[in-house]
Amino acid sequence: MSASIPNPVRSAFTTHERDDTVIVNIGPSHPATHGTVQIIAELDGEKVLRTDVHCGYLHRGFEKECEDHTWHNLIPYVDRLNYCSALINDFAYCDAVEQMMGIEITPRTKYLRTLLSEYSRITDHLTCVAASLMELGAMTAFLYLVTVRDFMYEHLAALTGARVTYSYGRIGGLANDVPDGWFTRLREILAEYETYIARVHGLVDRNRIFIDRLRNVGTISTADALHWGFTGVILRSTGVPRDLRKDTPYLAYAELDFDVPVGINGDNYDRYYVRMREMDESVYMIRQLMDMMPDGPINVDDRRCVFPEKALVYNEIESLINHFKLVMEGPSVPPGEIYLAHEAPNGELGFFLVSTGGGTPHKVHVRSPSFVHMGGVHRMLDGYQLADIVTTFGSVNMIGGECDR
Amino acid sequence: MTTPFLDLVEQQFAPSSGIESHGVQHGVLVLQLDPAALLPVAERLKSQFAFDLFLDVTAIDWPDDALRFEVVHHFYSTTHKVRVRLKTRVSASDPTVDTLKSLFGSAGYMERECHDMYGIVFRGNDDLRPILLYEGFSGHPLRKDYPKQLEQPLVPYRPPQGTLVR
Numbered sequence: 267m268s269a270s271i272p273n274p275v276r277s278a279f280t281t282h283e284r285d286d287t288v289i290v291n292i293g294p295s296h297p298a299t300h301g302t303v304q305i306i307a308e309l310d311g312e313k314v315l316r317t318d319v320h321c322g323y324l325h326r327g328f329e330k331e332c333e334d335h336t337w338h339n340l341i342p343y344v345d346r347l348n349y350c351s352a353l354i355n356d357f358a359y360c361d362a363v364e365q366m367m368g369i370e371i372t373p374r375t376k377y378l379r380t381l382l383s384e385y386s387r388i389t390d391h392l393t394c395v396a397a398s399l400m401e402l403g404a405m406t407a408f409l410y411l412v413t414v415r416d417f418m419y420e421h422l423a424a425l426t427g428a429r430v431t432y433s434y435g436r437i438g439g440l441a442n443d444v445p446d447g448w449f450t451r452l453r454e455i456l457a458e459y460e461t462y463i464a465r466v467h468g469l470v471d472r473n474r475i476f477i478d479r480l481r482n483v484g485t486i487s488t489a490d491a492l493h494w495g496f497t498g499v500i501l502r503s504t505g506v507p508r509d510l511r512k513d514t515p516y517l518a519y520a521e522l523d524f525d526v527p528v529g530i531n532g533d534n535y536d537r538y539y540v541r542m543r544e545m546d547e548s549v550y551m552i553r554q555l556m557d558m559m560p561d562g563p564i565n566v567d568d569r570r571c572v573f574p575e576k577a578l579v580y581n582e583i584e585s586l587i588n589h590f591k592l593v594m595e596g597p598s599v600p601p602g603e604i605y606l607a608h609e610a611p612n613g614e615l616g617f618f619l620v621s622t623g624g625g626t627p628h629k630v631h632v633r634s635p636s637f638v639h640m641g642g643v644h645r646m647l648d649g650y651q652l653a654d655i656v657t658t659f660g661s662v663n664m665i666g667g668e669c670d671r
Numbered sequence: 672m673t674t675p676f677l678d679l680v681e682q683q684f685a686p687s688s689g690i691e692s693h694g695v696q697h698g699v700l701v702l703q704l705d706p707a708a709l710l711p712v713a714e715r716l717k718s719q720f721a722f723d724l725f726l727d728v729t730a731i732d733w734p735d736d737a738l739r740f741e742v743v744h745h746f747y748s749t750t751h752k753v754r755v756r757l758k759t760r761v762s763a764s765d766p767t768v769d770t771l772k773s774l775f776g777s778a779g780y781m782e783r784e785c786h787d788m789y790g791i792v793f794r795g796n797d798d799l800r801p802i803l804l805y806e807g808f809s810g811h812p813l814r815k816d817y818p819k820q821l822e823q824p825l826v827p828y829r830p831p832q833g834t835l836v837r
Contacts, residue, residue, distance in 0.1 A: 276800050323803045329788075330812055330819060365697055492723050492749070495777025506749060513752040514698075604697050605727075605745055605756060618743065620731055633727040633745070641780030671788060671803050671813075 277306045278318040287315060292655060294322055299659060300397070301666030303640065309652060317647045317655075321640040321669040329671050332630035336596025337363055337437060337571075340630065344617075345431045347634060348665045350393045351386035351611050353422075356435030358608035361516065362617040363437050366604050367570060367597070374562045375439050380518040381555040382422075382434070383608070384548040385452075388459070389418050390611035390663075391541040398538065398660035399470065402479055407466045414462040417455045424448065437597055438572045439565030449556055456549050463545070480535035484646040484658030487532060494642025498613025498635055500662065503540050504532030510609040521558070522551050537661040571597035596625025605633075612636055612663055634668035676751045680720055684712065699754045706759050710769040713744070713757065717774050722746040722755060725775035728782055730789040734815045739763040742791055744771070744778075761791070770796035788813035 282289065289308050293299035302322025308315045328347070332340050344359040345352040357379045364371060371379075396411035419429055425444055426432035434441050470476045486496070488504040501508055509526040511519040527543035529536025565572045569588055578585035601623040607616035613635030620629040639662050646658050677700050684690055689708025694701055704712060716722040726745040733739055738760035746755045759768055770793040772779035782793040783802040790811040793799065801808065805825050810817050 276806055278798065278800070321802065327812070327819075330817075333815075334819060493776045495725050495775065495781070497724070508749050602696070603731075605699055605754065606697070607726075614726065614747075616727060616745070618727065618729060618745070629731050631727070631729045637784075638727075638777055638781065641777055671784065 275304060275306075275320050279306075279308065279316065283308060283315060284310070286310065300664055302669070303659075303664060303666075305647070305655065305659075307647070307652070307655070312651050312653070314647055314650055314652055314655065317644045319640055319643050319647075321637060321664075322666070324666055324670040326667070326670045329630055329632070332627055334626070336625045337599055337627060338592070338596055340627070341435060342431065342433045344632070345433050347632060347667050347670075348390070348610065348612070348615075348636075349430045349667060350665065351390035352430060352432050353382045353386040353434060354608060354610050355615065356432065357383055357517070358606065358610070358615050359617050360435040360437050361608065362604050362606035362619050363571075363597075363599060365606060366599050366602055366619065366621060367437075367568075368600075369438055369566055369568055369571070371439060372563050372566055373560045374443075375564055375566075376518050377555055377559050378440060378444070378564075379435070380522070381552055381559075383517065384551045384555070385418065385422070387611045388545050388548050389415055389422075391545050392418075394611075394660070394663040395466075395538060395541050398534075398657060399466075401656045401660050402476065404470055404473075404476065407469050410462045410466050410469075414455070414459050417458060421448075421451055421455055424451075436565065436572070438568055439563075443564050449559075452552070452556065456552065459545075459549060463542070467542070477535065479654075479657055480538060481533060482531065483534050483650055483654045484537075484661060485531055485533040486642075486646050490642070490645050491532065494645060495638045496613065496642060497638070498610065499537055499540050499544070500532075500613070500639065502526065503529035503536035505530060510607060510614060516608060518555070518558075522554055524551050534657050534661045598623065598625060599627075607633070610635060612665065612668070613639070632668075636663075636665045636668035640664065640669060674751070674753055676720075676748075677753045680716075680753075680755065683715075683720075696756075699756050701756045701758060704757055704759045706761055706768050709742075709744075709757060709759050710771065713746070713771050713774055716746055716755060720748065721750045722748045724749055725771065725777050725781075726754075728771075728778060728785050730785055730791050730813075732789065732813070732815045736760075737762065740766050740789060740791060742768050742785070766790060767792045767794050769794050772796050772798075787811065790814065 287308050287310050292305040294302050294304045304320040306318045328343055344355045347355045392411050392415040396408045400408035423429050426434040488506055491501045491504050505528050507526045507528050512526055524547045527540050529540050573592055574585035574588050579589045599621040601621055603620045605616055605618045607614045616633035618631040619627055622628045643662055647655055681693055681700055684693055684702055689705045691703040724747040726747050728744050731741040740761050742759045744757040779796055782796050783799055785791050786799045787801055787804050788811055
């Protein structure tokens with residue numbers, strides 16, 4: 267059977283550079299390559315001479331499906347782009363649609379979205395750092411980080427009702443307000459986080475094995491990072507302080523006090539350290555946001571996109587029609603197009619939306635950081651050891667759902 | 672939300688040969704280009720105006736128009752913190768634009784996706800291997816005339832063999 271199926275992947279190279287090298291396939295579905303990624307590598311002994319990275323395909327058909335659903339119904343789809351920080355995808359998408367419709371969200375929603383974005387950034391970075399540490403054998407550190415991440419997941423589940431795919435954003439607001447006692451628990455979790463993170467810093471920061479495996483491995487220069495379109499942590503690890511939260515502030519970021527941590531060498535250690543520092547900044551921001559949190563409504567008063575209250579739907583014909591129209595036809599977004607980007611944990615997450623008017627998008631394109639990173643990741647793998655692929659690839663934090671189209 | 676720098680860029684790329692229209696939408700400078708002007712404009716953006724980050728390339732399908740595809744390029748300047756979007760119309764019979772691979776490595780990679788999904792040909796890109804589809808896949812899935820329900824499995828479906836133990 268297997269002989270009749272052609273190889274779906276064509277490598278950039280099939281011939282050997284030298285006689286004494288071997289070409290090996292790493293992945294897909296190898297523990298080192300988180301997901302659908304296949305790395306075709308030419309090896310000289312343990313040394314990686316050159317690699318060809320294929321990002322693979324999850325067969326989800328995200329962009330095609332979007333063209334057949336209303337603007338509201340896309341929210342569960344954008345959730346699944348990056349399942350570690352689904353809320354940021356939600357908010358970036360909603361923000362883009364709201365700007366097309368000319369909607370200004372309420373102050374409370376603005377602050378809540380900022381808070382939840384930072385919360386998601388922590389869970390995403392925790393996942394990435396924990397996985398990288400586990401791949402290096404640091405099981406204790408992994409368990410510490412995953413423990414605190416699970417506190418956060420449970421806490422977010424208490425807010426949204428789901429564990430990782432929250433579908434919590436709405437065009438013009440949020441699904442619901444925070445329950446009673448949620449902020450109190452958040453303060454407790456942040457304190458827990460600091461305890462556990464201090465333990466992880468103590469375990470690995472000055473650990474000989476850890477530093478030797480990460481320092482000067484997977485190095486990328488600033489020029490290369492820009493050339494290959496890298497954004498987010500990878501670009502910042504090379505020393506470029508590019509952060510959309512500072513550069514073009516959105517939501518409530520302009521009112522917050524925070525730093526943009528950068529690295530020096532652009533190696534794996536810098537990426538680890540930038541992530542750890544960013545989480546501390548996020549905690550600092552969340553505390554500011556909790557103190558500044560305004561009261562008020564969650565949803566804007568706009569019949570074009572926000573569902574009327576249930577009591578009105580049952581008792582008033584106008585609201586009933588409004589409800590039906592929103593469900594059957596979707597919110598009417600005026601014709602036009604927009605490109606809007608938020609700073610996701612991995613880098614710039616941009617939504618390019620095209621509307622011809624009406625309830626269904628003409629086109630939805632997502633500029634996902636993971637997909638772009640796969641184009642240049644070979645520059646971080648070539649020339650290092652075979653075992654370094656695991657650590658370098660872990661520090662890129664590739665998410666399969668984002669590579670998908 | 673325009674910045675002085677964006678105004679300057681906008682003046683520099685006033686409608687002339689190759690540039691059909693320009694304007695700022697949602698804080699992004701949008702230039703409508705002739706296909707021949709794409710590469711020179713991108714070069715100028717990179718060398719003169721420090722648009723050093725190539726973000727994205729995609730296409731929009733307008734099935735009823737004579738010039739069916741609209742190829743969209745996104746640029747960002749890390750020094751000036753502004754965005755530029757280039758839009759180029761090409762016809763379905765000759766959906767060809769120049770590649771920006773010589774300027775940005777990421778362009779060469781992202782053009783592969785656009786080629787897969789819309790069938791846009793990037794002249795000068797010698798590495799338009801399928802990226803999300805497999806070799807031998809026919810059609811371009813994100814075109815409007817590609818049926819949503821159409822299945823093209825690489826491995827043919829086969830009935831389960833043997834006895835199913837429940």
